[in-house]
Amino acid sequence: MVPSVPAFPAAASLRRLFPQASFVGCANICATDAFDNSQNVRPGSLFAVVHGTKVDGVQYVHDAIVRGATSLLVDRPIPGVSIPQCVVSDVRSAFSRLCEALAGDPSRRLDIAGVTGTNGKTTTTWLIRSLLARAGQRCGVLGTVEYSDGVTTESSSLTTPASRPLARWLSRMVANGTRRAAIEMSSHALDQRRAAGLELEAAIVTNITQDHFDYHQGYEPYREAKARILELVRPGGVIALNMDDPGSWSLRDRVHDSVAFVSFGLKPTADISAQVREESLGGTRFRLSIHGRSQECATTMIGRHNISNCLAAATAGAHLCLSLEDIVAGIEQFHCVPGRLERIQCGQPFDVFVDYAHTDDALRRCLQSVRSITPGRLICVFGAGGDRDRTKRPLLGRAAELADVAIVTSDNPRSEDPRQIIDEILAGMMDSATVPIIEPDRAAAIATALRMAEPGDCVLIAGKGHETEQIIGDRKLPFDDRQVARGVLSEQWRPLGQPRRASA
Numbered sequence: 001m002v003p004s005v006p007a008f009p010a011a012a013s014l015r016r017l018f019p020q021a022s023f024v025g026c027a028n029i030c031a032t033d034a035f036d037n038s039q040n041v042r043p044g045s046l047f048a049v050v051h052g053t054k055v056d057g058v059q060y061v062h063d064a065i066v067r068g069a070t071s072l073l074v075d076r077p078i079p080g081v082s083i084p085q086c087v088v089s090d091v092r093s094a095f096s097r098l099c100e101a102l103a104g105d106p107s108r109r110l111d112i113a114g115v116t117g118t119n120g121k122t123t124t125t126w127l128i129r130s131l132l133a134r135a136g137q138r139c140g141v142l143g144t145v146e147y148s149d150g151v152t153t154e155s156s157s158l159t160t161p162a163s164r165p166l167a168r169w170l171s172r173m174v175a176n177g178t179r180r181a182a183i184e185m186s187s188h189a190l191d192q193r194r195a196a197g198l199e200l201e202a203a204i205v206t207n208i209t210q211d212h213f214d215y216h217q218g219y220e221p222y223r224e225a226k227a228r229i230l231e232l233v234r235p236g237g238v239i240a241l242n243m244d245d246p247g248s249w250s251l252r253d254r255v256h257d258s259v260a261f262v263s264f265g266l267k268p269t270a271d272i273s274a275q276v277r278e279e280s281l282g283g284t285r286f287r288l289s290i291h292g293r294s295q296e297c298a299t300t301m302i303g304r305h306n307i308s309n310c311l312a313a314a315t316a317g318a319h320l321c322l323s324l325e326d327i328v329a330g331i332e333q334f335h336c337v338p339g340r341l342e343r344i345q346c347g348q349p350f351d352v353f354v355d356y357a358h359t360d361d362a363l364r365r366c367l368q369s370v371r372s373i374t375p376g377r378l379i380c381v382f383g384a385g386g387d388r389d390r391t392k393r394p395l396l397g398r399a400a401e402l403a404d405v406a407i408v409t410s411d412n413p414r415s416e417d418p419r420q421i422i423d424e425i426l427a428g429m430m431d432s433a434t435v436p437i438i439e440p441d442r443a444a445a446i447a448t449a450l451r452m453a454e455p456g457d458c459v460l461i462a463g464k465g466h467e468t469e470q471i472i473g474d475r476k477l478p479f480d481d482r483q484v485a486r487g488v489l490s491e492q493w494r495p496l497g498q499p500r501r502a503s504a
Contacts, residue, residue: 096196114185160183348493408438
């Protein structure tokens, strides 16, 4: 989603910006606008020729020229082209840097906390915003749920925006007086160098487990993509790693001497740590310790993974010179991100949560969190997305064994057969003592879970969280787990918890 800014405010000399570049048909190129999609090219702009995962930008050069492109950014000269070319070693990184320069280098005028990890990115960035707000500081947020420049907010389209809209969102933050930002950085975005032109004040790695192996082709390439966030931190900035997570901690030896390093985790030896005092379905109490100073803290969020997210946010807050008192107050005033263990309360005598958990690690953490504090049964509704990493499907099934009742359903099947996806999930539950209930219709599966729940039980509806659509084939149908749950519950329970009288 591109902010409604008419044009980039600056021009850029590619000779100055890329001193190692070579030029074809010219001695220099002065760019005033740039695109990596030929359909968006405007007269007088530069076209970046990106080699994509599915298509090669070379085949769109003619289209870009027809639309008015007057120069190209390439990694090798393209023969038979009459317009000037700037040749660089990495077009993706160069395009990101060019977009940043054309936008007036906004990241150099902001304190940006970049957050990556398999899980926890959204909650951590929202917590950082809460800490800064408590200290009276405006903070922009770019991530899975929304894009905000600190004043206006729009629904997001990608976890991390593409290079051009990313630079323009940051430019908007600078223009309206926002001086700090928290940005989710997905493994796709880091691998595709969407943010390669940015300078970060802080880089936080929440955890590295398994996701998107369909794209990255395995754990090591996935971890390497996550590790690229470390390259973006400016001298004097900070890198924060999770001492409790082997994947995050494995990056410890990559921290350069030019930046500070902070560890966080539930281990008492971490620089920023927490000692959990009390856990319930109403929230968590813990003692927060930051570089030797400590204070009691309470949050309405449940689960130790959310305490880890609080610690991750605290690393950014501490580096940005927030007091321990402001950090605690910022945590305590924060409730939840939409669709992240979001409580659904319609007067029923059991607990209902909707969560975005769509990896086995996230699902396991959620189930473990509510398992220990649920007096009754734990009922879980979950599925797996189509046209996505198939290797995690049986792992999701295995994670769901922590529930007393597991209802396997559809997530976003996309072009795949929902029954095939379910069968691949069930392959991970073959030796389970938990006999799953199969219901491909997600609305029916949610209704089944809520109607079987009894006082003291807890129902976890996992996978889609804040999403308001279900993708079936090429159709995007309105669907919100939270609204579906409220609809079922409102039929069964009055606001004060009294069951509705059955109609005659």
